[in-house]
């Protein structure tokens with residue numbers, strides 16, 4: 847099963863940047879981590895802040911803007927208090943300069959971490 851949606855053009859998101867993208871059902875946060883694109887739910891699992899308003903720190907962590915909780919971007923893993931529930935991740939598909947997400951599949955890093 848696949849539900850591919852367009853997220854962003856590659857050159858619209860520079861390394862170290864995160865952007866909110868509205869999709870049917872759930873806003874996503876799209877990240878450029880040193881040239882690799884990732885997508886997660888934009889909604890912090892602690893108290894529903896928008897993670898795309900936060901910052902990428904320590905290479906591949908997103909720091910929530912509300913209480914500074916952190917998640918590992920590739921796997922969605924919650925990194926500790928106050929975040930205890932992992933983020934939903936989405937498989938990213940790159941086709942030329944266009945970046946897509948498959949809303950039916952988790953990221954490859956999350957899938958291989960199970």
Ligand code: FES
Nearest residue numbers: 890893910913915
């Ligand atoms: Fe994100 Fe509290 S809402 S850490």
